[in-house]
Amino acid sequence: MHLTHELELFPDHKVTQMLFKEVKNAAELRQCAVEGKINGALINPTMLVNPFQVLVAANKAVNSQNNGKMKTRSLYSEIIFNLSPTNNISEAFKRFGCSDGDDSVLVVFIHNEDESQLLADLTARVSGRQVPVEEVSSLTDHAKVKKLYKVTQEEEKSGTLLDAVVCRMAAKDVM
Amino acid sequence: MALEKSMAAIPEFLSKAELLKQGAEARVYRATFLGRPTIVKERFRKQYRHPLLDEKLTHRRTVQEVRSVLRCRRAGISVPVVYFVDYSSHSIFLEEIVGSSTVRDHIASSPPSARCEGLEPLAERVGQVLARMHDEDVIHGDLTTSNMLLRCGPEDGVSELFLIDFGLSYISALPEDKGVDLYVLEKAFLSTHPHTEALFQRLLKSYAAASKKSSAVIKKLEEVRLRGRKRSMVG
Numbered sequence: 001m002h003l004t005h006e007l008e009l010f011p012d013h014k015v016t017q018m019l020f021k022e023v024k025n026a027a028e029l030r031q032c033a034v035e036g037k038i039n040g041a042l043i044n045p046t047m048l049v050n051p052f053q054v055l056v057a058a059n060k061a062v063n064s065q066n067n068g069k070m071k072t073r074s075l076y077s078e079i080i081f082n083l084s085p086t087n088n089i090s091e092a093f094k095r096f097g098c099s100d101g102d103d104s105v106l107v108v109f110i111h112n113e114d115e116s117q118l119l120a121d122l123t124a125r126v127s128g129r130q131v132p133v134e135e136v137s138s139l140t141d142h143a144k145v146k147k148l149y150k151v152t153q154e155e156e157k158s159g160t161l162l163d164a165v166v167c168r169m170a171a172k173d174v175m
Numbered sequence: 176m177a178l179e180k181s182m183a184a185i186p187e188f189l190s191k192a193e194l195l196k197q198g199a200e201a202r203v204y205r206a207t208f209l210g211r212p213t214i215v216k217e218r219f220r221k222q223y224r225h226p227l228l229d230e231k232l233t234h235r236r237t238v239q240e241v242r243s244v245l246r247c248r249r250a251g252i253s254v255p256v257v258y259f260v261d262y263s264s265h266s267i268f269l270e271e272i273v274g275s276s277t278v279r280d281h282i283a284s285s286p287p288s289a290r291c292e293g294l295e296p297l298a299e300r301v302g303q304v305l306a307r308m309h310d311e312d313v314i315h316g317d318l319t320t321s322n323m324l325l326r327c328g329p330e331d332g333v334s335e336l337f338l339i340d341f342g343l344s345y346i347s348a349l350p351e352d353k354g355v356d357l358y359v360l361e362k363a364f365l366s367t368h369p370h371t372e373a374l375f376q377r378l379l380k381s382y383a384a385a386s387k388k389s390s391a392v393i394k395k396l397e398e399v400r401l402r403g404r405k406r407s408m409v410g
């Protein structure tokens with residue numbers, strides 16, 4: 001159900017994503033992340049089109065960390081920042097971070113060892129139902145995504161929404 | 176130490192990738208990135224340039240390429256998706272247009288007898304796409320039939336035309352710049368594909384019909400042609 005991808009550019013970094021629906025304790029989970037008890041990024045899945053979007057954000061975060069060019073204070077806040085089309089950090093958290101009342105959450109970890117312990121720890125904390133990460137596409141709020149990333153109609157005719165989103169994420173430093 | 180090692184991540188990755196092309200300014204590789212077939216374009220240092228100037232120029236080209244790709248996408252022009260850009264190694268990671276071939280190969284492989292009629296729809300498509308690109312004020316800077324890819328559609332047989340390699344591109348609204356862009360293509364087109372004057376005329380005709388601002392551009396093209404001819408007579 002989870003998805004683990006080893007970053008090709010950073011072979012000692014793996015990215016693991018888990019998706020939960022019917023979450024009842026989002027506020028508590030957020031508190032755990034603040035306190036460092038959950039060492040991962042908690043993301044609002046309605047702003048995600050596809051798990052690939054998270055991989056793009058995670059790869060860029062690890063690269064920025066390596067180059068000493070992070071814009072935020074941790075690898076996990078950097079992932080959330082990278083998802084956003086703008087350079088406004090608080091806006092990125094508001095849109096892409098998990099909020100207290102959310103009933104679904106996507107969790108991202110970056111690790112170098114086997115993920116089984118991470119999975120077990122997180123599953124024990126979440127009161128909710130884990131579903132395959134690919135189901136994130138069924139939670140997407142298309143209207144909100146299109147508006148936030150300013151996707152044009154012409155663009156939608158020639159490419160997918162995921163293409164549009166990924167291009168803006170990759171290009172945001174120079175826009 | 177740690178920093179030096181991590182900064183080498185991309186060169187290290189590329190050293191194991193498949194080298195497609197070694198150009199004067201950049202190397203083009205094929206690799207798998209985030210699980211997807213990817214083309215990586217890495218601009219490298221030119222030894223004869225001053226290091227600071229070199230860095231600045233290389234950075235600017237990378238930025239321009241990314242900006243033009245996004246601008247084209249917004250206008251609905253098919254260009255490869257940018258997945259990732261690393262400004263320290265000047266590398267751009269782009270979607271590989273899988274199963275595509277260049278327009279150059281497509282024209283070269285069609286029988287000479289069909290070189291005009293059979294290829295007319297393609298020439299018209301190219302003219303339309305370039306018109307849309309110029310209407311967005313994107314100047315490609317290196318238009319050739321190798322920088323256009325054709326990918327066959329799933330079943331309907333309609334192929335999709337992609338523009339690639341925006342490394343020399345820039346933004347300009349000047350008819351002169353657009354005229355020169357077309358002139359560069361004309362020279363490349365006619366020298367790569369002999370006896371295709373009529374075909375290229377079709378391309379220009381469809382450009383003129385599709386672009387809102389074509390008359391000034393075509394006029395500039397004619398001027399540039401004349402200048403080019405005079406220069407070659409003198410030189």
Ligand SMILES: Nc1ncnc2c1ncn2[C@@H]1O[C@H](COP(=O)(O)O)[C@@H](O)[C@H]1O
Pocket residue numbers: 195196198203214216255269270271272273275277321322324339340
């Ligand atoms: N995005 C792409 N997808 C597929 N093939 C590509 C792509 N970009 C470049 N190529 C191939 O690599 C060659 C050199 O690339 P370039 O230097 O960008 O013109 C092109 O002529 C294509 O055959």
